[in-house]
Amino acid sequence: MAAAELAAAFSAFDVNGDGVISLEEFVAILTRSGEAGNARPMRRNEAEALFRSFDCDGNGVLSTEEFIRPWAVHLARNSLLSALDAVDAANGRENLMWKAQARVAVQAEAFAKALVDAPGDLPAPGTYASADVLYAALRPLAPDCPPPVRLLRSSWIKKRARQLRAAASPEERQALAMPRRQDLERTDPDAFMDEEELRARSAPDRTGSFITKKLALGALSYCWLTAEHPDPRGEQLVSLAAAIEAAEAGDQAFPGEAAFFIDFASLPQKGPGGRRTPAEAAAFSAALGNMQIWYSHPLVTAFIARSLPSGHEKVPRYEERGWTTCEASWAALAKPMSHYCWAPIIDVPQQGAVQEYRRPAPTTPAALARLVAGKRFTSKKSDLPMVIELNTRTILSLMRDTEKLEFAQCGWGDGEMEQLLEAASAPPSVLPLCRNLRKLWLFENHIGDDGVAALAKAALGGALSTLEDLHSDLKLKGNRIGDDGVQVLAAAMCGDGGEAGSLPSLKLLNLSSNRVGDFGAKALANAMASGAMPSLGLLYLGSNRIGDAGLCALASASASASGLEQLYLEHNQIGCTGVTALADAATKLGATCRDKALSPWADS
Incomplete structure (x- = not known):
């Protein structure tokens, strides 16, 4: 957005002309449509939250510097959301989808440019240079809240896989399928690795004159096979265990005990009534808003399960899905490849599947937005805007720091x-x-x-x-x-x-x-x-x-x-x-x- 247009927007908000924008001036404009470039009227609580995000020094008013760049980001985000509405309206019709995806790419590029011009809207420099952001996700948000993320031990994964292999019936396998996080916390709390142990296991290990800096930490990208359970017969867990064991046996061996991010066991899941408690919902929301770190962070090893177990041919494939497309793209961005350490991305083939993994080139925010807009989501209307914004911020901040x-x-x-x-x-x-x-x-x-x-x-x-x-x-x-x-x-x-x-x-x-x-x-x-x-x-x-x-x-x-x-x-x-x-x-x-x-x- 041109500087003159942004200056005009500031003047429109500064109704009394005192050189700053008060909360009431800000809210009055945003709760009405069609003013200062704001196409969509907002609820008062939304406008107040946006004001607080702009007010960097917390003095209750917005200076020109506090308003101009964040407002450009806000307008670019609104334009992107309008483009995503066109994707939803196309409803899969090929002629309309092509135009809608092209529009998404244009608006995603404009949104990326606005973020580059307003660096305060991106994660802090150095976010991807250390493990601090990963460790922070393992801590409770408040004394009465669960941590957003828990990490499974690889030894638990391998033990459960052995039990699944030995199961004599489908019913036994179903009973041994991975429990949701809250159930596993109750029945087997030792299945999880805490921050202190992860830090200890991830201390730099000297190999000759080279130092291994990656964490003893993996993240699994895979397909949910049903809406209720991602792996109801434990087939993908068995394949993951086999991939871990193969990586442990390599020349540059993956750690014998490591922590793993697997969404079903790592994030608070809905209970039998289809709901989370308020504390669980807050933890889940915090984790979801930072989901990309587990796949994109250079210190984390990505395990990619692209093939489906037999018998699930009608389930959307890995490359057809929005979340898995993003996870694979995040993993490919900037993970280092080294002769002196295990592979940064490890393929997880299903039994009998032969599908060679070839790391793709990193893509631009606009190109990835266009690609993801055509993929499948459980709830596309809510997930797609969040995913594209995560994509954009991830690519910009990770490439900025590398x-x-x-x-x-x-x-x-x-x-x-x-x-x-x-x-x-x-x-x-x-x-x-x-x-x-x-x-x-x-x-x-x-x-x-x-x-x-x-x-x-x-x-x-x-x-x-x-x-x-x-x-x-x-x-x-x-x-x-x-x-x-x-x-x-x-x-x-x-x-x-x-x-x-x-x-x-x-x-x-x-x-x-x-x-x-x-x-x-x-x-x-x-x-x-x-x-x-x-x-x-x-x-x-x-x-x-x-x-x-x-x-x-x-x-x-x-x-x-x-x-x-x-x-x-x-x-x-x-x-x-x-x-x-x-x-x-x-x-x-x-x-x-x-x-x-x-x-x-x-x-x-």
Whole structure:
């Protein structure tokens, strides 16, 4: 919304012209429709609650600063709600749904922009950098209230799964199905892990010189099979236990005792009369409003159960549902992938099901809103607005805080790269939201020249401008990148039209184990010689197709690359001519080079 329009709105609320908005002035406008851009009249208690959310200093009046940005967010939210009404009115009719979903995407993008401009409306910076927000959800809201969330022990899950496997009849299995949280608290309180124990089990564990920072905590994303019980015969619980046991047996083993978020056992559920007590309802509401943390938080391992047990073919599938679509998307946003720790996302196949999991690229708030608007919910009218707002706030705040995006070994090709990068010139989208990004790791995928072209376009458009720390690096090792891709990337690094390079502070570039030949090496050499990469200290080009011509160009460019400390070229097609040229350049510069990188027999 334009600044002039927001100023006019402030003036409309400030009826007496004293420069501030009182509670009565605020309520008087909002309880009438069509004034100051407010299309929907509100009840007095709603208007008062909105006023309190705007009144940051609690002095009972709103200054211009307190009003302008939150009001823009409020109007953007209203526009989004109107777009969602059109989805509801379309009632699944394809021609109307397409238009309604497109409108949702437009309004979701406007809502995201309003939130970016009003950072106070987002979770506090650092929310996803520590476990504090997770631990807070395990504490009671008040002395007489239950905690919003309880976490199950993995040992209880595995024990109950063994009992289910041994059950001799369907009736036995039904009796052993997971109890609702309140029943389990009464019959088996030791089934839960408290905050103190979770903290103790999640202390950093040193593995060699690396420290595992993930919590001993998993979250299950799965389908409810009936409205009354998500897993009435315990089949999904058995599959989860099998996935946990497999993860515990891996090279980088999942903890032998861990806590688990499973909604039916973790959140207060309705009783036999279909109601919760007021205290349970308050705890449930608090948990629901923060549901995304269990799937999106980088310190939590997501267990994704995408396939259904046999006999449930008429139940909506995982990918057809709104909540599970969101949970899977949240899990894929920014969880780190590491050789030194267990997988951040673990597939939970049902017995006999073979369905390889492929981590999707993170998506923009607008794209996810459009996707989710077409999915199925138990109560779409109430759930869809909440889910889209959660989506938007989650993506914005998580990407704002992240310093490293690790999408290694995801099986990604050019399509995922384009999804990640192609919209980068039209904020708000994923990469421009990463204000603190220092590392982008994309190694050991199937990325080719088209994917690198998308990366180059994003870099040229400024989407990677946050890679400015002298410890920043770009890892593209083990892909399918050839000369064409490297030439486009090198051109982007040189900038456009004589401007400064797009990554002037890049410290490390790893293109090992690709398909780079002499033309690609020459393009990198030209970029180095032009001064486009003055901070580049480490250049990895091993296991490519570089010959003497490419190495000679790199050797010549090294005179201009004063910051270059190490150049790795093992396992290429380099002969004595190339090695001699590089050795001569190193001698002239007085540089020290790694012997293996220069050995002609290592490159034959």
